[in-house]
Amino acid sequence: MGSLDTERATIGWAAKDPSGILSPYTYTLRNTGAEDVYIKVLYCGICHTDIHQIKNDLGMSNYPMVPGHEVVGEVKEVGSEVSNFKVGDKVGVGVLVGCCRNCRPCEADVEQYCNKKIWSYNDVYTDGKPTQGGFAESMVVDQKFVVKIPDGMALEQAAPLLCAGVTVFSPLSHFGLKQSGLRGGILGLGGVGHMGVLIAKAMGHHVTVISSSDKKRVEAMEHLGADQYLVSSDATRMQEAADSLDYIIDTVPANHPLEPYLSLLKLDGKLILTGVINTPMQFLTPMVMLGRKAITGSFIGSMKETKEMLEFCREKGVTSMIEVIKMDYVNKAFERLEKNDVRYRFVVDVAGSKLDP
Numbered sequence: 001m002g003s004l005d006t007e008r009a010t011i012g013w014a015a016k017d018p019s020g021i022l023s024p025y026t027y028t029l030r031n032t033g034a035e036d037v038y039i040k041v042l043y044c045g046i047c048h049t050d051i052h053q054i055k056n057d058l059g060m061s062n063y064p065m066v067p068g069h070e071v072v073g074e075v076k077e078v079g080s081e082v083s084n085f086k087v088g089d090k091v092g093v094g095v096l097v098g099c100c101r102n103c104r105p106c107e108a109d110v111e112q113y114c115n116k117k118i119w120s121y122n123d124v125y126t127d128g129k130p131t132q133g134g135f136a137e138s139m140v141v142d143q144k145f146v147v148k149i150p151d152g153m154a155l156e157q158a159a160p161l162l163c164a165g166v167t168v169f170s171p172l173s174h175f176g177l178k179q180s181g182l183r184g185g186i187l188g189l190g191g192v193g194h195m196g197v198l199i200a201k202a203m204g205h206h207v208t209v210i211s212s213s214d215k216k217r218v219e220a221m222e223h224l225g226a227d228q229y230l231v232s233s234d235a236t237r238m239q240e241a242a243d244s245l246d247y248i249i250d251t252v253p254a255n256h257p258l259e260p261y262l263s264l265l266k267l268d269g270k271l272i273l274t275g276v277i278n279t280p281m282q283f284l285t286p287m288v289m290l291g292r293k294a295i296t297g298s299f300i301g302s303m304k305e306t307k308e309m310l311e312f313c314r315e316k317g318v319t320s321m322i323e324v325i326k327m328d329y330v331n332k333a334f335e336r337l338e339k340n341d342v343r344y345r346f347v348v349d350v351a352g353s354k355l356d357p
Protein backbone atom coordinates (compact mmCIF):
# COMPACT_ATOMS: atom_id res chain seq x y z
CA MET A 1 0.00 0.00 0.00
CA GLY A 2 1.48 3.30 -1.04
CA SER A 3 1.93 6.38 1.06
CA LEU A 4 -0.46 9.24 0.52
CA ASP A 5 1.87 11.25 -1.66
CA THR A 6 2.33 8.39 -4.12
CA GLU A 7 -1.35 7.49 -4.26
CA ARG A 8 -3.23 8.38 -7.40
CA ALA A 9 -5.89 11.04 -7.40
CA THR A 10 -9.13 10.31 -9.19
CA ILE A 11 -12.32 12.22 -9.71
CA GLY A 12 -15.82 10.94 -9.19
CA TRP A 13 -19.28 12.32 -8.61
CA ALA A 14 -20.26 12.08 -4.97
CA ALA A 15 -23.29 12.71 -2.81
CA LYS A 16 -22.19 15.01 -0.01
CA ASP A 17 -25.28 14.63 2.22
CA PRO A 18 -28.70 12.86 2.26
CA SER A 19 -30.11 15.27 -0.32
CA GLY A 20 -28.38 12.79 -2.62
CA ILE A 21 -27.25 15.44 -5.11
CA LEU A 22 -24.05 14.32 -6.83
CA SER A 23 -21.24 16.72 -7.66
CA PRO A 24 -17.54 16.37 -8.57
CA TYR A 25 -15.28 15.05 -5.82
CA THR A 26 -11.55 14.31 -5.92
CA TYR A 27 -10.05 11.54 -3.79
CA THR A 28 -7.14 9.12 -3.87
CA LEU A 29 -6.98 5.47 -4.82
CA ARG A 30 -4.60 2.96 -3.31
CA ASN A 31 -1.70 1.90 -5.49
CA THR A 32 -2.25 -1.28 -7.47
CA GLY A 33 -1.42 -4.07 -4.98
CA ALA A 34 -0.25 -7.55 -5.99
CA GLU A 35 -3.85 -8.84 -6.29
CA ASP A 36 -5.33 -5.62 -7.64
CA VAL A 37 -6.58 -4.46 -10.99
CA TYR A 38 -6.54 -0.75 -11.82
CA ILE A 39 -9.54 0.03 -13.98
CA LYS A 40 -10.51 3.04 -16.06
CA VAL A 41 -14.29 3.24 -15.80
CA LEU A 42 -16.13 3.33 -19.13
CA TYR A 43 -19.79 2.87 -18.16
CA CYS A 44 -21.74 2.58 -14.93
CA GLY A 45 -25.43 1.69 -14.51
CA ILE A 46 -27.75 3.43 -12.06
CA CYS A 47 -29.47 0.97 -9.72
CA HIS A 48 -32.34 1.86 -7.39
CA THR A 49 -30.04 0.81 -4.53
CA ASP A 50 -27.92 3.87 -5.38
CA ILE A 51 -30.96 5.98 -4.45
CA HIS A 52 -31.42 4.12 -1.15
CA GLN A 53 -27.73 4.74 -0.43
CA ILE A 54 -27.31 8.39 -1.44
CA LYS A 55 -30.53 9.33 0.37
CA ASN A 56 -29.63 7.39 3.53
CA ASP A 57 -32.82 5.29 3.34
CA LEU A 58 -31.25 2.68 5.59
CA GLY A 59 -29.59 5.13 8.00
CA MET A 60 -26.13 3.76 7.19
CA SER A 61 -24.79 6.24 4.67
CA ASN A 62 -21.43 7.98 4.95
CA TYR A 63 -20.47 10.99 2.87
CA PRO A 64 -18.92 11.99 0.55
CA MET A 65 -20.20 8.91 -1.29
CA VAL A 66 -19.45 8.05 -4.90
CA PRO A 67 -22.18 5.52 -5.80
CA GLY A 68 -22.29 3.14 -8.75
CA HIS A 69 -21.99 -0.65 -8.70
CA GLU A 70 -22.69 -1.71 -12.27
CA VAL A 71 -19.25 -0.84 -13.51
CA VAL A 72 -17.69 -1.68 -16.86
CA GLY A 73 -14.15 -0.55 -17.49
CA GLU A 74 -10.84 -1.20 -19.14
CA VAL A 75 -7.85 -2.66 -17.32
CA LYS A 76 -4.99 -0.17 -17.19
CA GLU A 77 -2.62 -1.93 -14.80
CA VAL A 78 -2.46 -5.27 -12.98
CA GLY A 79 -0.64 -6.36 -9.82
CA SER A 80 2.15 -8.93 -9.82
CA GLU A 81 -0.13 -11.80 -8.71
CA VAL A 82 -2.86 -11.11 -11.25
CA SER A 83 -2.91 -13.69 -14.02
CA ASN A 84 -6.53 -13.66 -15.24
CA PHE A 85 -6.54 -10.09 -16.50
CA LYS A 86 -4.24 -8.07 -18.70
CA VAL A 87 -3.99 -4.45 -19.73
CA GLY A 88 -6.70 -3.62 -22.25
CA ASP A 89 -9.21 -6.23 -21.04
CA LYS A 90 -12.80 -5.08 -20.69
CA VAL A 91 -14.00 -5.98 -17.23
CA GLY A 92 -16.88 -5.57 -14.82
CA VAL A 93 -17.23 -4.82 -11.12
CA GLY A 94 -20.47 -5.18 -9.15
CA VAL A 95 -21.76 -4.61 -5.65
CA LEU A 96 -18.88 -6.12 -3.68
CA VAL A 97 -15.11 -5.63 -3.60
CA GLY A 98 -14.10 -7.74 -0.60
CA CYS A 99 -14.97 -10.65 1.73
CA CYS A 100 -13.22 -12.55 4.54
CA ARG A 101 -12.48 -15.68 2.42
CA ASN A 102 -12.70 -18.18 5.27
CA CYS A 103 -16.23 -18.14 6.68
CA ARG A 104 -18.82 -20.72 5.63
CA PRO A 105 -20.38 -18.58 2.86
CA CYS A 106 -16.93 -17.61 1.53
CA GLU A 107 -15.80 -21.23 1.47
CA ALA A 108 -19.03 -22.23 -0.28
CA ASP A 109 -18.48 -19.57 -2.99
CA VAL A 110 -21.45 -17.50 -1.88
CA GLU A 111 -19.33 -14.63 -0.58
CA GLN A 112 -22.25 -12.22 -1.02
CA TYR A 113 -23.49 -13.68 2.27
CA CYS A 114 -20.17 -13.17 4.10
CA ASN A 115 -20.67 -11.06 7.22
CA LYS A 116 -17.41 -9.27 6.45
CA LYS A 117 -18.17 -8.50 2.82
CA ILE A 118 -17.00 -5.11 1.62
CA TRP A 119 -19.39 -3.05 -0.52
CA SER A 120 -17.98 -1.30 -3.55
CA TYR A 121 -18.99 2.02 -1.98
CA ASN A 122 -20.23 3.34 1.35
CA ASP A 123 -17.94 0.91 3.13
CA VAL A 124 -14.41 0.84 4.53
CA TYR A 125 -11.66 -1.13 2.78
CA THR A 126 -9.01 -3.24 4.53
CA ASP A 127 -6.65 -0.25 4.40
CA GLY A 128 -9.10 1.82 6.43
CA LYS A 129 -10.12 4.05 3.53
CA PRO A 130 -13.69 4.54 2.33
CA THR A 131 -14.65 2.53 -0.74
CA GLN A 132 -15.97 4.57 -3.66
CA GLY A 133 -17.99 3.31 -6.60
CA GLY A 134 -18.19 3.52 -10.35
CA PHE A 135 -19.33 7.07 -11.05
CA ALA A 136 -15.66 7.90 -11.21
CA GLU A 137 -12.73 8.04 -13.57
CA SER A 138 -11.09 4.93 -12.12
CA MET A 139 -11.15 2.23 -9.43
CA VAL A 140 -8.67 -0.21 -7.90
CA VAL A 141 -10.31 -3.58 -7.25
CA ASP A 142 -9.12 -6.94 -5.94
CA GLN A 143 -9.05 -9.40 -8.85
CA LYS A 144 -11.48 -11.77 -7.07
CA PHE A 145 -14.20 -9.15 -7.57
CA VAL A 146 -13.46 -8.43 -11.21
CA VAL A 147 -15.05 -10.32 -14.11
CA LYS A 148 -14.25 -10.34 -17.80
CA ILE A 149 -16.96 -8.97 -20.06
CA PRO A 150 -17.49 -11.58 -22.80
CA ASP A 151 -16.08 -10.62 -26.19
CA GLY A 152 -18.66 -9.12 -28.47
CA MET A 153 -21.04 -7.96 -25.72
CA ALA A 154 -21.86 -4.25 -26.01
CA LEU A 155 -20.10 -2.71 -23.01
CA GLU A 156 -22.80 -0.22 -22.08
CA GLN A 157 -25.43 -2.97 -22.20
CA ALA A 158 -23.26 -5.25 -20.08
CA ALA A 159 -23.25 -2.79 -17.16
CA PRO A 160 -26.75 -3.62 -15.82
CA LEU A 161 -25.95 -7.33 -15.86
CA LEU A 162 -23.44 -6.80 -13.05
CA CYS A 163 -26.11 -6.07 -10.44
CA ALA A 164 -29.61 -6.34 -11.95
CA GLY A 165 -28.71 -9.35 -14.11
CA VAL A 166 -27.11 -11.44 -11.41
CA THR A 167 -29.80 -10.45 -8.89
CA VAL A 168 -32.36 -12.39 -10.93
CA PHE A 169 -30.03 -15.11 -12.20
CA SER A 170 -28.79 -16.13 -8.75
CA PRO A 171 -32.13 -17.07 -7.12
CA LEU A 172 -33.34 -18.85 -10.26
CA SER A 173 -30.13 -20.85 -10.22
CA HIS A 174 -30.04 -21.45 -6.45
CA PHE A 175 -33.69 -22.47 -6.09
CA GLY A 176 -33.56 -24.90 -9.03
CA LEU A 177 -35.71 -22.67 -11.23
CA LYS A 178 -33.64 -22.69 -14.39
CA GLN A 179 -35.33 -25.45 -16.36
CA SER A 180 -37.46 -24.49 -19.31
CA GLY A 181 -41.23 -24.65 -19.13
CA LEU A 182 -41.58 -23.01 -15.72
CA ARG A 183 -44.08 -20.21 -15.24
CA GLY A 184 -42.51 -17.18 -13.64
CA GLY A 185 -43.74 -13.79 -12.50
CA ILE A 186 -41.76 -10.58 -12.43
CA LEU A 187 -43.25 -8.02 -10.06
CA GLY A 188 -42.13 -4.45 -10.87
CA LEU A 189 -40.76 -3.77 -14.32
CA GLY A 190 -37.74 -1.60 -13.58
CA GLY A 191 -34.02 -2.26 -13.91
CA VAL A 192 -33.99 -5.56 -12.05
CA GLY A 193 -37.43 -6.55 -13.36
CA HIS A 194 -36.60 -6.11 -17.03
CA MET A 195 -33.48 -8.27 -16.59
CA GLY A 196 -35.79 -10.78 -14.91
CA VAL A 197 -38.03 -10.94 -17.97
CA LEU A 198 -35.09 -11.24 -20.39
CA ILE A 199 -33.22 -13.90 -18.39
CA ALA A 200 -36.33 -15.94 -17.54
CA LYS A 201 -37.41 -15.88 -21.19
CA ALA A 202 -33.91 -17.00 -22.23
CA MET A 203 -34.32 -19.92 -19.80
CA GLY A 204 -37.49 -20.88 -21.65
CA HIS A 205 -39.97 -19.77 -18.99
CA HIS A 206 -43.49 -18.49 -19.54
CA VAL A 207 -43.16 -15.00 -18.07
CA THR A 208 -45.88 -12.86 -16.53
CA VAL A 209 -45.09 -9.24 -15.75
CA ILE A 210 -47.03 -7.85 -12.80
CA SER A 211 -46.94 -4.08 -12.90
CA SER A 212 -48.50 -1.21 -10.99
CA SER A 213 -49.89 0.32 -14.18
CA ASP A 214 -50.77 -0.45 -17.77
CA LYS A 215 -48.08 1.94 -19.07
CA LYS A 216 -45.42 -0.67 -19.81
CA ARG A 217 -47.70 -3.30 -21.39
CA VAL A 218 -46.68 -2.89 -25.03
CA GLU A 219 -42.97 -2.67 -24.23
CA ALA A 220 -43.13 -5.65 -21.89
CA MET A 221 -44.88 -7.85 -24.43
CA GLU A 222 -43.27 -6.60 -27.65
CA HIS A 223 -39.79 -5.45 -26.69
CA LEU A 224 -38.99 -7.73 -23.79
CA GLY A 225 -41.00 -10.73 -24.96
CA ALA A 226 -43.16 -11.27 -21.87
CA ASP A 227 -46.03 -13.73 -22.34
CA GLN A 228 -48.58 -12.10 -20.09
CA TYR A 229 -49.04 -8.71 -18.41
CA LEU A 230 -51.06 -8.15 -15.26
CA VAL A 231 -51.86 -4.84 -13.63
CA SER A 232 -51.77 -5.52 -9.91
CA SER A 233 -54.85 -3.38 -9.21
CA ASP A 234 -56.97 -5.32 -11.73
CA ALA A 235 -58.64 -7.70 -9.27
CA THR A 236 -60.46 -9.68 -11.95
CA ARG A 237 -57.35 -10.50 -13.98
CA MET A 238 -55.36 -11.16 -10.82
CA GLN A 239 -58.07 -13.59 -9.69
CA GLU A 240 -58.00 -15.35 -13.07
CA ALA A 241 -54.24 -15.81 -12.71
CA ALA A 242 -54.46 -17.35 -9.23
CA ASP A 243 -52.48 -20.54 -8.65
CA SER A 244 -50.54 -20.22 -11.91
CA LEU A 245 -46.91 -19.34 -11.14
CA ASP A 246 -43.92 -21.38 -9.97
CA TYR A 247 -42.14 -18.29 -8.72
CA ILE A 248 -42.37 -14.52 -8.51
CA ILE A 249 -39.32 -12.28 -8.35
CA ASP A 250 -40.54 -9.26 -6.40
CA THR A 251 -38.45 -6.19 -7.23
CA VAL A 252 -40.72 -3.49 -5.76
CA PRO A 253 -38.62 -1.01 -3.74
CA ALA A 254 -41.42 0.11 -1.44
CA ASN A 255 -43.75 -1.53 1.08
CA HIS A 256 -46.63 -3.44 -0.54
CA PRO A 257 -49.07 -6.17 0.46
CA LEU A 258 -47.86 -9.70 -0.25
CA GLU A 259 -51.20 -11.55 -0.32
CA PRO A 260 -52.18 -10.64 -3.92
CA TYR A 261 -48.90 -12.13 -5.14
CA LEU A 262 -48.85 -15.15 -2.83
CA SER A 263 -52.21 -16.11 -4.29
CA LEU A 264 -50.72 -16.18 -7.81
CA LEU A 265 -48.31 -18.93 -6.76
CA LYS A 266 -48.91 -22.64 -7.30
CA LEU A 267 -48.25 -25.34 -4.71
CA ASP A 268 -44.62 -24.97 -3.54
CA GLY A 269 -44.34 -21.65 -5.37
CA LYS A 270 -41.74 -19.16 -4.23
CA LEU A 271 -42.01 -15.44 -3.66
CA ILE A 272 -38.46 -14.16 -3.95
CA LEU A 273 -38.01 -10.70 -2.46
CA THR A 274 -35.24 -8.53 -3.88
CA GLY A 275 -36.46 -4.99 -3.15
CA VAL A 276 -34.91 -3.13 -0.22
CA ILE A 277 -37.77 -2.18 2.10
CA ASN A 278 -37.08 -0.71 5.50
CA THR A 279 -40.52 -1.03 7.04
CA PRO A 280 -42.12 -4.30 8.25
CA MET A 281 -44.13 -6.24 5.69
CA GLN A 282 -47.17 -8.36 6.47
CA PHE A 283 -48.91 -11.53 5.34
CA LEU A 284 -51.37 -14.03 6.79
CA THR A 285 -49.91 -17.46 7.52
CA PRO A 286 -52.65 -19.45 5.73
CA MET A 287 -51.53 -17.72 2.54
CA VAL A 288 -48.25 -19.63 2.74
CA MET A 289 -49.46 -22.75 4.59
CA LEU A 290 -52.21 -23.58 2.13
CA GLY A 291 -49.98 -24.32 -0.83
CA ARG A 292 -46.70 -24.80 1.09
CA LYS A 293 -45.49 -21.58 -0.43
CA ALA A 294 -42.22 -19.92 0.46
CA ILE A 295 -41.37 -16.29 1.00
CA THR A 296 -37.64 -15.86 0.63
CA GLY A 297 -35.10 -13.24 -0.31
CA SER A 298 -31.96 -13.11 -2.36
CA PHE A 299 -29.02 -10.74 -2.50
CA ILE A 300 -27.15 -10.12 -5.79
CA GLY A 301 -25.09 -13.21 -6.66
CA SER A 302 -21.63 -14.61 -6.10
CA MET A 303 -18.67 -13.94 -8.37
CA LYS A 304 -19.08 -17.53 -9.59
CA GLU A 305 -22.73 -16.88 -10.47
CA THR A 306 -21.82 -13.55 -12.05
CA LYS A 307 -19.46 -15.37 -14.42
CA GLU A 308 -22.11 -18.04 -15.14
CA MET A 309 -24.71 -15.33 -15.77
CA LEU A 310 -22.42 -13.45 -18.18
CA GLU A 311 -21.70 -16.66 -20.06
CA PHE A 312 -25.43 -17.49 -20.13
CA CYS A 313 -26.24 -14.01 -21.47
CA ARG A 314 -23.50 -14.24 -24.10
CA GLU A 315 -24.72 -17.63 -25.26
CA LYS A 316 -28.38 -16.57 -25.38
CA GLY A 317 -27.70 -13.09 -26.72
CA VAL A 318 -29.28 -11.43 -23.68
CA THR A 319 -28.39 -7.80 -23.00
CA SER A 320 -30.18 -4.99 -21.23
CA MET A 321 -32.43 -2.19 -22.45
CA ILE A 322 -30.91 1.09 -21.42
CA GLU A 323 -30.83 4.85 -21.76
CA VAL A 324 -27.23 6.09 -22.00
CA ILE A 325 -26.54 9.47 -20.40
CA LYS A 326 -23.58 11.69 -19.55
CA MET A 327 -22.56 12.43 -15.98
CA ASP A 328 -23.96 15.96 -16.06
CA TYR A 329 -27.43 14.38 -16.35
CA VAL A 330 -26.96 12.02 -13.39
CA ASN A 331 -29.00 14.03 -10.87
CA LYS A 332 -31.87 14.34 -13.32
CA ALA A 333 -31.60 10.59 -13.99
CA PHE A 334 -31.90 9.83 -10.26
CA GLU A 335 -35.00 12.03 -10.15
CA ARG A 336 -36.52 10.23 -13.12
CA LEU A 337 -35.64 6.79 -11.70
CA GLU A 338 -37.39 7.70 -8.47
CA LYS A 339 -40.46 8.70 -10.50
CA ASN A 340 -40.46 5.37 -12.35
CA ASP A 341 -39.54 7.12 -15.60
CA VAL A 342 -36.83 5.01 -17.24
CA ARG A 343 -36.82 2.16 -19.75
CA TYR A 344 -35.27 0.28 -18.02
CA ARG A 345 -31.85 1.30 -16.74
CA PHE A 346 -29.83 4.50 -16.99
CA VAL A 347 -26.20 3.86 -17.84
CA VAL A 348 -23.72 6.70 -17.47
CA ASP A 349 -21.13 7.01 -20.23
CA VAL A 350 -18.47 7.82 -17.65
CA ALA A 351 -15.44 7.89 -19.97
CA GLY A 352 -17.34 10.09 -22.41
CA SER A 353 -18.34 12.59 -19.71
CA LYS A 354 -16.62 15.66 -18.39
CA LEU A 355 -16.11 14.78 -14.72
CA ASP A 356 -14.28 17.81 -13.39
CA PRO A 357 -16.17 21.00 -12.57
Ligand SMILES: NC(=O)c1ccc[n+]([C@@H]2O[C@H](COP(=O)([O-])OP(=O)(O)OC[C@H]3O[C@@H](n4cnc5c(N)ncnc54)[C@H](OP(=O)(O)O)[C@@H]3O)[C@@H](O)[C@H]2O)c1
Pocket residue numbers: 046047048049050052163164167187188189190191192193210211212213216251252253254273274275276277298299300301337338340344
Ligand atom coordinates in the same frame (compact mmCIF):
# COMPACT_ATOMS: atom_id res chain seq x y z
N1 LIG B 1 -31.57 -8.04 -3.74
C1 LIG B 1 -30.60 -7.47 -4.43
O1 LIG B 1 -29.49 -7.96 -4.49
C2 LIG B 1 -30.86 -6.21 -5.17
C3 LIG B 1 -30.14 -5.87 -6.31
C4 LIG B 1 -30.49 -4.73 -7.02
C5 LIG B 1 -31.52 -3.94 -6.57
N2 LIG B 1 -32.15 -4.28 -5.43
C6 LIG B 1 -33.30 -3.51 -4.94
O2 LIG B 1 -34.41 -3.92 -5.74
C7 LIG B 1 -35.33 -2.83 -5.85
C8 LIG B 1 -35.57 -2.56 -7.32
O3 LIG B 1 -34.38 -2.06 -7.93
P1 LIG B 1 -34.43 -1.52 -9.43
O4 LIG B 1 -33.09 -0.94 -9.68
O5 LIG B 1 -34.99 -2.54 -10.32
O6 LIG B 1 -35.50 -0.32 -9.26
P2 LIG B 1 -36.38 0.39 -10.35
O7 LIG B 1 -35.68 0.40 -11.66
O8 LIG B 1 -36.81 1.65 -9.74
O9 LIG B 1 -37.65 -0.60 -10.52
C9 LIG B 1 -38.58 -0.82 -9.51
C10 LIG B 1 -39.95 -1.09 -10.14
O10 LIG B 1 -40.88 -1.41 -9.11
C11 LIG B 1 -42.17 -0.92 -9.45
N3 LIG B 1 -42.75 -0.15 -8.36
C12 LIG B 1 -43.88 -0.47 -7.73
N4 LIG B 1 -44.14 0.36 -6.72
C13 LIG B 1 -43.16 1.25 -6.69
C14 LIG B 1 -42.89 2.35 -5.86
N5 LIG B 1 -43.69 2.71 -4.85
N6 LIG B 1 -41.78 3.05 -6.11
C15 LIG B 1 -40.97 2.72 -7.13
N7 LIG B 1 -41.19 1.64 -7.94
C16 LIG B 1 -42.29 0.91 -7.72
C17 LIG B 1 -42.03 -0.15 -10.74
O11 LIG B 1 -42.41 -1.06 -11.75
P3 LIG B 1 -43.89 -1.02 -12.39
O12 LIG B 1 -43.98 0.29 -13.11
O13 LIG B 1 -43.89 -2.20 -13.28
O14 LIG B 1 -44.86 -1.15 -11.27
C18 LIG B 1 -40.54 0.11 -10.85
O15 LIG B 1 -40.13 0.17 -12.19
C19 LIG B 1 -34.68 -1.67 -5.08
O16 LIG B 1 -35.18 -1.67 -3.76
C20 LIG B 1 -33.21 -2.03 -5.07
O17 LIG B 1 -32.53 -1.46 -3.99
C21 LIG B 1 -31.85 -5.38 -4.73
Ligand SMILES: [Zn+2]
Pocket residue numbers: 047048049050069095163164
Ligand atom coordinates in the same frame (compact mmCIF):
# COMPACT_ATOMS: atom_id res chain seq x y z
ZN1 LIG C 1 -27.80 -2.71 -7.69
Ligand SMILES: [Zn+2]
Pocket residue numbers: 099100101102103104105106111114115116117
Ligand atom coordinates in the same frame (compact mmCIF):
# COMPACT_ATOMS: atom_id res chain seq x y z
ZN1 LIG D 1 -16.50 -14.57 4.60
